[in-house]
Amino acid sequence: MKPFLFVLALLLSLTASFLGAQAPEPPSILVTRQLAEREGLAVGDLVRLAADARGERARTFRIAGTYEPTPNPLRLGLVPREVRLHLPDLLALTRDPDTPAGTERVSSVNVALVDPAEARRFAQDVNARTPGVFARRAAGAAGMGSIFVVLERFHYAIAAVTIAAATVFLLALTIMLVDERRETVGVLRLIGLPARRILVQVLLEGLFIAAAGALFGLALAAAAEGLINRFFQWRYDTALVFVRVTPRVAALSVAIAVPLGAVATVAASWALLRRRALRLARR
Amino acid sequence: MSDAVVAAQRISRVFPMPAGPVVAVCDVTLTVAAGEHIAIRGPSGCGKSTLLHMLGCVDAPSSGTLVFDRRDVSTLDDRARSLLRLRHIGFVFQRFFLLPMLTAAENVELPQAEAGAPKRERRARSLELLAYVGLGARADHRPAQLSGGEMQRVAIARALANRPRLLLADEPTGELDQTTGEQVAALLDRVNADGTALVIVTHDPVLASRARRVLTMRDGRIDHEAAR
Ligand SMILES: Nc1ncnc2c1ncn2[C@@H]1O[C@H](COP(=O)(O)OP(=O)(O)O)[C@@H](O)[C@H]1O
Numbered sequence: 001m002k003p004f005l006f007v008l009a010l011l012l013s014l015t016a017s018f019l020g021a022q023a024p025e026p027p028s029i030l031v032t033r034q035l036a037e038r039e040g041l042a043v044g045d046l047v048r049l050a051a052d053a054r055g056e057r058a059r060t061f062r063i064a065g066t067y068e069p070t071p072n073p074l075r076l077g078l079v080p081r082e083v084r085l086h087l088p089d090l091l092a093l094t095r096d097p098d099t100p101a102g103t104e105r106v107s108s109v110n111v112a113l114v115d116p117a118e119a120r121r122f123a124q125d126v127n128a129r130t131p132g133v134f135a136r137r138a139a140g141a142a143g144m145g146s147i148f149v150v151l152e153r154f155h156y157a158i159a160a161v162t163i164a165a166a167t168v169f170l171l172a173l174t175i176m177l178v179d180e181r182r183e184t185v186g187v188l189r190l191i192g193l194p195a196r197r198i199l200v201q202v203l204l205e206g207l208f209i210a211a212a213g214a215l216f217g218l219a220l221a222a223a224a225e226g227l228i229n230r231f232f233q234w235r236y237d238t239a240l241v242f243v244r245v246t247p248r249v250a251a252l253s254v255a256i257a258v259p260l261g262a263v264a265t266v267a268a269s270w271a272l273l274r275r276r277a278l279r280l281a282r283r
Numbered sequence: 284m285s286d287a288v289v290a291a292q293r294i295s296r297v298f299p300m301p302a303g304p305v306v307a308v309c310d311v312t313l314t315v316a317a318g319e320h321i322a323i324r325g326p327s328g329c330g331k332s333t334l335l336h337m338l339g340c341v342d343a344p345s346s347g348t349l350v351f352d353r354r355d356v357s358t359l360d361d362r363a364r365s366l367l368r369l370r371h372i373g374f375v376f377q378r379f380f381l382l383p384m385l386t387a388a389e390n391v392e393l394p395q396a397e398a399g400a401p402k403r404e405r406r407a408r409s410l411e412l413l414a415y416v417g418l419g420a421r422a423d424h425r426p427a428q429l430s431g432g433e434m435q436r437v438a439i440a441r442a443l444a445n446r447p448r449l450l451l452a453d454e455p456t457g458e459l460d461q462t463t464g465e466q467v468a469a470l471l472d473r474v475n476a477d478g479t480a481l482v483i484v485t486h487d488p489v490l491a492s493r494a495r496r497v498l499t500m501r502d503g504r505i506d507h508e509a510a511r
Pocket residue numbers: 282298300305306307325326327328329330331332333334
């Protein structure tokens with residue numbers, strides 16, 4: 001566990017003040033990049049932090065660096081005014097004046113794991129080793145998870161509607177395309193191409209067009225991904241990733257688009273081929 | 284004139300329509316011998332095209348028997364009938380029906396490709412056929428770059444691509460002016476003289492008079508036959 005593990009989001013009464021050289025070197029802190037930008041803070045600056053809004057019992061710290069906070073989609077658009085302190089400094093800052101050092105009560109501590117999947121095992125381990133400490137997976141993470149479940153369902157709903165609408169559009173388009181080729185198909189039938197032969201040809205074309213379309217869509221999505229992310233990251237000043245075309249998403253799109261395109265083409269052609277070639281010769 | 288290319292025995296074609304069945308062809312018996320030259324005349328709507336389509340295995344008779352090359356056509360499925368058309372029958376229509384995205388040579392190559400001819404062979408055959416119809420210099424032109432008469436000549440070259448035994452032409456000069464029409468007629472004569480049986484549907488008496496047998500149709504029947 002690294003020293004800067006403990007995160008406190010404070011409502012800060014913050015005064016960036018320049019104090020002359022003091023005997024003891026003030027403790028170091030990290031501030032978020034956004035906070036540093038907003039308040040014009042630089043590494044090496046001295047700041048005074050207090051645990052309460054009136055700024056009572058403020059202490060002086062030296063900014064040792066800035067950090068990019070873990071993006072939180074629930075706090076989009078809010079400037080993350082956060083600092084990271086060493087645990088003893090945090091305790092000193094928040095301790096009741098009547099409480100002697102070393103006797104503070106800490107009701108809970110958040111621990112971030114390198115591998116979040118380890119959480120359950122880690123909690124069991126802690127519970128087994130340290131009686132009186134109750135470790136569990138953070139409720140916050142679970143809450144966030146449920147937000148994402150809702151988002152994901154929302155995405156599925158949008159995807160379903162989009163696919164349904166696109167299918168109708170696709171079918172209309174292929175019917176138009178096939179209709180345009182009515183004469184060609186008629187000529188091929190008169191020359192002596194069996195209906196099945198033409199259908200296979202049309203199917204292959206449909207597959208090719210659908211595959212090309214899917215690839216084009218993926219290229220478009222990949223290009224849009226960068227633009228959308230860059231725009232919203234700029235707009236909300238966050239490192240949050242908004243759009244991500246993963247290999248799984250890409251594969252799924254192709255797996256849906258290609259058969260759909262082929263089926264639409266064949267469905268559209270079927271009606272045309274069932275009609276007799278004679279129709280053409282009659283016109 | 285030896286064996287029959289196609290023999291129709293009392294064939295009829297009835298179109299069931301909402302307002303009642305339409306008898307387009309009624310009880311026609313006709314044999315086209317190898318190398319023959321037949322013209323079918325008659326007023327519009329008398330059933331000429333319908334008869335031609337049955338002879339060309341595009342449409343099937345409602346009754347009667349049709350034997351093409353000793354095979355009873357009614358027993359063949361779509362695939363077999365398609366292949367029969369592909370290999371043994373050439374069609375020429377009033378409205379040329381060339382594929383607009385293909386060049387003249389490619390239009391002529393298409394039936395050969397479908398019949399399985401190797402690439403080099405069919406290219407050579409296409410050029411030879413285009414030269415035969417007088418369009419050797421236009422092989423790489425698309426239909427849109429050709430005149431009506433030239434398109435019809437390409438269509439004739441395409442119809443001959445697989446060396447058919449029978450060439451069927453439905454009003455082949457219908458969309459052409461007189462001079463071009465005569466050129467196309469002369470070309471068809473030459474095709475026939477070179478051994479392909481030819482059946483031409485036309486209401487042009489001059490074109491009809493080039494044939495050795497002239498059938499006149501009325502109300503779906505062969506009304507009259509004249510030989511020359
Ligand atoms: N596919 C069809 N459906 C209904 N009626 C048809 C069809 N084809 C032809 N007919 C009818 O059959 C008759 C003969 O048509 P057709 O063979 O085209 O005559 P022609 O070629 O001599 O002008 C006409 O009355 C026509 O309306």
